Amino acid sequence: MKETTVKELAELKASGADFQLIDVREENEFEIAEIGGELIPMNTIPGNIDNISRDKKVVIHCRSGKRSGDVINWLEQNHGFENLYNLKGGILAYADEIDNSLTKY
Template sequence: MRDIPTITTEELKRKLEAGEKLLLVDVREDEEVASGKIPTAIHIKMGDIPANLDYFDKNKEYIFICRSSYRSERVCEYLQEQGYKVRNMVGGMLEWSGDVE
């Protein structure tokens, strides 16, 4: 199994605050996202990822987010196997201290 690149919640927060344009994908369920997500993240549930591969561009890197980083890591493994550039936000929304909407 290949290693999944990661990013910490603090690193991500700093990059967003610096104005970096990052591609964030929240893979939690609808009811979880309803309690708040990172403002620039798009929401594609974990189970809907295989049907939405057309959304992803193999030339871009995507940062995946879930509640604790377990599901997002599974999504990263799956997409990495398909040849996509991925990064997992370690700690998930449980550790996120930045803005939410």
């Protein structure tokens, strides 16, 4: 599985690059802290395949990187995606390294 670091994500965001950021946490988690991603909770991914880009970089994140990794493995194995990147360390790493104003939970 391909990964991207929180520093690389911050650089992507700052550069205005054309990429998709997907948050697979639950809505209540999203309300606690979010980094600008599109909320598609893990259990709704199968019904949202068409909302995941196939023609640009897609960074998928969760709290720590476990759920997003599981989602990426499933999408790659079952739907042939090749453009997905797991955010290493998830939103916890983003809070530690990029934006310490984010609430950690």
